[in-house]
Amino acid sequence: MATTGVITVSAVVLRNAAGSSVLTVRKRGTTSFMFPGGKPEPGETAAETLIRELEEELGVNLDPAALRPLGVFRAAAANETGFEVEATVFEHPTVPIGGPAAEIDEVRWLDLGLEIIPDDIAPLTALMLPALRADPRER
Template structure:
Protein backbone atom coordinates (compact mmCIF):
# COMPACT_ATOMS: atom_id res chain seq x y z
CA UNK A 1 0.00 0.00 0.00
CA UNK A 2 1.27 3.45 -0.90
CA UNK A 3 0.65 6.24 1.62
CA UNK A 4 0.52 9.95 0.79
CA UNK A 5 1.35 12.01 3.89
CA UNK A 6 -0.41 15.39 3.96
CA UNK A 7 -1.15 18.13 6.47
CA UNK A 8 -4.37 20.15 6.50
CA UNK A 9 -5.58 23.31 8.19
CA UNK A 10 -9.14 23.12 9.51
CA UNK A 11 -10.78 26.53 9.78
CA UNK A 12 -14.40 26.69 10.95
CA UNK A 13 -16.50 29.84 11.09
CA UNK A 14 -20.24 30.05 11.74
CA UNK A 15 -20.53 26.26 11.57
CA UNK A 16 -18.98 26.12 8.09
CA UNK A 17 -15.57 24.79 7.10
CA UNK A 18 -13.10 26.43 4.77
CA UNK A 19 -12.30 24.45 1.65
CA UNK A 20 -10.49 25.09 -1.61
CA UNK A 21 -10.63 23.95 -5.22
CA UNK A 22 -7.43 23.83 -7.23
CA UNK A 23 -7.26 24.82 -10.87
CA UNK A 24 -8.36 21.95 -13.10
CA UNK A 25 -10.08 20.05 -10.25
CA UNK A 26 -13.76 19.51 -9.58
CA UNK A 27 -13.60 18.49 -5.91
CA UNK A 28 -12.89 20.66 -2.89
CA UNK A 29 -10.04 19.89 -0.51
CA UNK A 30 -9.01 21.25 2.87
CA UNK A 31 -6.05 23.60 2.43
CA UNK A 32 -2.62 22.16 3.11
CA UNK A 33 -0.20 19.79 1.44
CA UNK A 34 2.87 17.62 1.65
CA UNK A 35 5.91 18.09 3.83
CA UNK A 36 9.23 19.02 2.22
CA UNK A 37 12.47 17.47 3.45
CA UNK A 38 13.41 18.60 6.94
CA UNK A 39 10.16 20.46 7.69
CA UNK A 40 8.28 20.10 10.96
CA UNK A 41 4.49 19.71 10.84
CA UNK A 42 4.04 23.42 11.54
CA UNK A 43 6.62 24.49 8.96
CA UNK A 44 5.01 22.35 6.27
CA UNK A 45 1.48 23.43 7.11
CA UNK A 46 2.41 27.09 7.46
CA UNK A 47 4.26 27.12 4.13
CA UNK A 48 1.40 25.42 2.29
CA UNK A 49 -1.26 27.68 3.81
CA UNK A 50 0.73 30.79 2.96
CA UNK A 51 1.22 29.56 -0.62
CA UNK A 52 -2.45 28.66 -1.10
CA UNK A 53 -4.30 31.31 0.93
CA UNK A 54 -1.86 34.23 1.36
CA UNK A 55 -2.12 34.16 5.17
CA UNK A 56 0.29 33.33 7.99
CA UNK A 57 -0.58 30.79 10.67
CA UNK A 58 0.26 31.78 14.25
CA UNK A 59 2.43 28.99 15.62
CA UNK A 60 1.49 29.42 19.31
CA UNK A 61 -2.20 29.03 18.47
CA UNK A 62 -1.82 25.93 16.30
CA UNK A 63 -3.41 22.82 17.80
CA UNK A 64 -3.41 19.20 16.64
CA UNK A 65 -6.92 18.06 15.68
CA UNK A 66 -6.49 14.48 14.48
CA UNK A 67 -5.18 12.07 11.86
CA UNK A 68 -7.54 10.68 9.24
CA UNK A 69 -6.90 8.16 6.45
CA UNK A 70 -8.78 7.04 3.32
CA UNK A 71 -8.40 6.12 -0.33
CA UNK A 72 -6.58 8.96 -2.10
CA UNK A 73 -8.75 10.88 -4.55
CA UNK A 74 -7.72 10.57 -8.22
CA UNK A 75 -5.23 7.78 -7.44
CA UNK A 76 -5.35 4.03 -8.16
CA UNK A 77 -7.06 1.76 -5.64
CA UNK A 78 -4.85 1.04 -2.66
CA UNK A 79 -3.20 4.45 -2.60
CA UNK A 80 -4.14 5.98 0.75
CA UNK A 81 -3.86 9.54 1.99
CA UNK A 82 -3.08 10.21 5.64
CA UNK A 83 -4.26 13.69 6.64
CA UNK A 84 -2.80 15.19 9.80
CA UNK A 85 -5.11 18.07 10.71
CA UNK A 86 -4.51 21.20 12.74
CA UNK A 87 -6.50 24.27 13.70
CA UNK A 88 -5.09 27.65 14.55
CA UNK A 89 -5.36 31.41 14.26
CA UNK A 90 -3.87 33.38 11.41
CA UNK A 91 -2.92 36.86 10.31
CA UNK A 92 -3.83 38.40 6.98
CA UNK A 93 -6.82 38.10 4.70
CA UNK A 94 -7.70 34.76 3.13
CA UNK A 95 -7.31 34.99 -0.65
CA UNK A 96 -6.78 32.38 -3.35
CA UNK A 97 -3.15 32.10 -4.44
CA UNK A 98 -0.86 29.66 -6.27
CA UNK A 99 -2.89 26.75 -7.68
CA UNK A 100 -6.10 27.65 -5.81
CA UNK A 101 -8.95 28.71 -8.06
CA UNK A 102 -11.79 28.93 -5.53
CA UNK A 103 -12.28 29.29 -1.77
CA UNK A 104 -15.61 28.22 -0.28
CA UNK A 105 -17.23 27.72 3.14
CA UNK A 106 -18.98 24.34 3.18
CA UNK A 107 -21.72 22.95 5.39
CA UNK A 108 -22.00 19.30 6.37
CA UNK A 109 -24.51 18.71 3.57
CA UNK A 110 -21.78 19.70 1.07
CA UNK A 111 -19.39 16.91 2.02
CA UNK A 112 -20.20 15.02 -1.20
CA UNK A 113 -18.26 17.76 -3.04
CA UNK A 114 -15.02 16.71 -1.32
CA UNK A 115 -12.50 13.85 -1.30
CA UNK A 116 -12.93 10.57 0.63
CA UNK A 117 -10.62 11.59 3.50
CA UNK A 118 -12.48 14.89 3.79
CA UNK A 119 -15.75 12.93 4.15
CA UNK A 120 -14.31 11.26 7.25
CA UNK A 121 -13.22 14.61 8.66
CA UNK A 122 -16.65 16.14 7.96
CA UNK A 123 -18.31 13.28 9.87
CA UNK A 124 -15.86 13.64 12.77
CA UNK A 125 -16.50 17.38 13.00
CA UNK A 126 -20.28 16.91 12.75
CA UNK A 127 -20.26 14.30 15.55
CA UNK A 128 -18.59 16.90 17.78
CA UNK A 129 -21.09 19.57 16.69
CA UNK A 130 -18.30 21.76 15.29
CA UNK A 131 -19.98 22.14 11.87
CA UNK A 132 -23.62 22.26 10.84
Protein backbone atom coordinates in the same frame (compact mmCIF):
# COMPACT_ATOMS: atom_id res chain seq x y z
CA MET B 1 -8.75 -0.96 -6.98
CA ALA B 2 -5.80 -1.84 -4.75
CA THR B 3 -3.86 0.89 -3.03
CA THR B 4 -0.40 1.37 -4.52
CA GLY B 5 1.01 3.96 -2.15
CA VAL B 6 0.53 6.51 0.58
CA ILE B 7 0.86 10.27 0.17
CA THR B 8 1.79 12.17 3.33
CA VAL B 9 0.19 15.60 3.78
CA SER B 10 -0.74 18.17 6.39
CA ALA B 11 -4.18 19.78 6.49
CA VAL B 12 -5.93 22.39 8.58
CA VAL B 13 -9.53 22.90 9.63
CA LEU B 14 -10.44 26.60 9.52
CA ARG B 15 -13.97 27.48 10.62
CA ASN B 16 -15.87 30.65 9.87
CA ALA B 17 -16.43 33.03 12.81
CA ALA B 18 -19.74 31.35 13.70
CA GLY B 19 -18.15 27.89 13.64
CA SER B 20 -20.86 26.67 11.26
CA SER B 21 -18.73 26.21 8.12
CA VAL B 22 -15.25 24.96 7.29
CA LEU B 23 -12.95 26.18 4.56
CA THR B 24 -12.29 23.89 1.59
CA VAL B 25 -10.17 24.42 -1.50
CA ARG B 26 -10.04 22.94 -4.99
CA LYS B 27 -6.65 22.60 -6.62
CA ARG B 28 -6.13 23.53 -10.26
CA GLY B 29 -7.06 20.74 -12.67
CA THR B 30 -9.05 18.77 -10.06
CA THR B 31 -12.71 18.43 -9.11
CA SER B 32 -12.57 17.64 -5.36
CA PHE B 33 -12.73 20.13 -2.50
CA MET B 34 -10.56 19.43 0.53
CA PHE B 35 -9.14 21.07 3.63
CA PRO B 36 -6.26 23.44 2.83
CA GLY B 37 -2.75 22.08 3.22
CA GLY B 38 -0.26 20.10 1.23
CA LYS B 39 2.79 17.90 0.98
CA PRO B 40 5.88 18.51 3.11
CA GLU B 41 9.20 19.72 1.79
CA PRO B 42 12.22 17.67 2.97
CA GLY B 43 12.84 18.21 6.68
CA GLU B 44 9.57 20.06 7.37
CA THR B 45 7.34 19.17 10.29
CA ALA B 46 3.60 18.84 9.71
CA ALA B 47 3.01 22.26 11.29
CA GLU B 48 5.76 23.90 9.20
CA THR B 49 4.20 22.41 6.07
CA LEU B 50 0.84 23.99 6.92
CA ILE B 51 2.31 27.39 7.64
CA ARG B 52 4.16 27.42 4.30
CA GLU B 53 1.28 25.99 2.25
CA LEU B 54 -1.38 28.34 3.65
CA GLU B 55 0.83 31.36 2.99
CA GLU B 56 1.53 30.22 -0.59
CA GLU B 57 -1.99 29.08 -1.47
CA LEU B 58 -4.26 31.51 0.40
CA GLY B 59 -2.10 34.33 1.74
CA VAL B 60 -2.96 33.19 5.28
CA ASN B 61 -0.51 33.55 8.15
CA LEU B 62 -1.13 30.81 10.70
CA ASP B 63 0.11 31.18 14.27
CA PRO B 64 2.13 28.03 15.05
CA ALA B 65 1.21 28.30 18.74
CA ALA B 66 -2.50 28.30 17.83
CA LEU B 67 -2.43 25.05 15.84
CA ARG B 68 -4.35 22.34 17.70
CA PRO B 69 -3.59 18.77 16.57
CA LEU B 70 -6.69 16.74 15.70
CA GLY B 71 -4.81 13.57 14.77
CA VAL B 72 -3.54 11.55 11.83
CA PHE B 73 -6.20 10.32 9.41
CA ARG B 74 -6.08 8.08 6.36
CA ALA B 75 -8.45 7.90 3.38
CA ALA B 76 -8.44 7.34 -0.36
CA ALA B 77 -6.59 10.10 -2.19
CA ALA B 78 -8.96 12.40 -4.06
CA ASN B 79 -6.74 13.13 -7.05
CA GLU B 80 -4.32 10.18 -7.27
CA THR B 81 -6.06 6.95 -8.25
CA GLY B 82 -4.87 3.93 -6.27
CA PHE B 83 -3.24 5.99 -3.53
CA GLU B 84 -4.22 6.79 0.02
CA VAL B 85 -3.54 10.07 1.75
CA GLU B 86 -2.27 10.10 5.32
CA ALA B 87 -2.90 13.53 6.78
CA THR B 88 -1.77 15.13 9.99
CA VAL B 89 -4.72 17.42 10.64
CA PHE B 90 -4.77 20.52 12.81
CA GLU B 91 -7.41 23.06 13.70
CA HIS B 92 -6.63 26.78 13.86
CA PRO B 93 -8.75 29.68 15.10
CA THR B 94 -10.58 31.77 12.53
CA VAL B 95 -8.29 33.97 10.42
CA PRO B 96 -8.91 36.29 7.45
CA ILE B 97 -8.78 34.28 4.23
CA GLY B 98 -7.18 35.67 1.09
CA GLY B 99 -8.09 34.63 -2.41
CA PRO B 100 -6.82 31.51 -4.15
CA ALA B 101 -3.19 31.57 -5.28
CA ALA B 102 -0.49 29.11 -6.38
CA GLU B 103 -2.24 25.87 -7.40
CA ILE B 104 -5.60 26.70 -5.78
CA ASP B 105 -8.40 27.46 -8.25
CA GLU B 106 -11.35 27.83 -5.90
CA VAL B 107 -12.14 28.45 -2.23
CA ARG B 108 -15.47 27.34 -0.77
CA TRP B 109 -17.00 27.33 2.70
CA LEU B 110 -18.71 24.03 3.48
CA ASP B 111 -21.75 24.28 5.75
CA LEU B 112 -21.40 21.74 8.56
CA GLY B 113 -25.19 21.63 8.84
CA LEU B 114 -25.65 19.95 5.46
CA GLU B 115 -27.27 16.54 5.90
CA ILE B 116 -25.82 15.18 2.67
CA ILE B 117 -22.12 15.59 1.92
CA PRO B 118 -21.65 17.03 -1.59
CA ASP B 119 -20.22 14.61 -4.16
CA ASP B 120 -17.23 16.87 -4.81
CA ILE B 121 -15.83 16.62 -1.27
CA ALA B 122 -12.55 14.68 -0.96
CA PRO B 123 -12.71 11.40 1.00
CA LEU B 124 -10.50 12.63 3.87
CA THR B 125 -12.61 15.76 4.33
CA ALA B 126 -15.81 13.70 4.21
CA LEU B 127 -14.35 11.30 6.79
CA MET B 128 -13.78 14.14 9.26
CA LEU B 129 -17.09 15.98 8.87
CA PRO B 130 -19.09 13.97 11.45
CA ALA B 131 -16.59 14.79 14.21
CA LEU B 132 -16.53 18.46 13.22
CA ARG B 133 -20.33 18.59 13.23
CA ALA B 134 -20.34 17.15 16.75
CA ASP B 135 -18.25 20.10 17.95
CA PRO B 136 -19.77 23.13 16.18
CA ARG B 137 -18.53 25.82 18.56
CA GLU B 138 -16.67 28.87 17.38
CA ARG B 139 -12.91 28.48 17.12
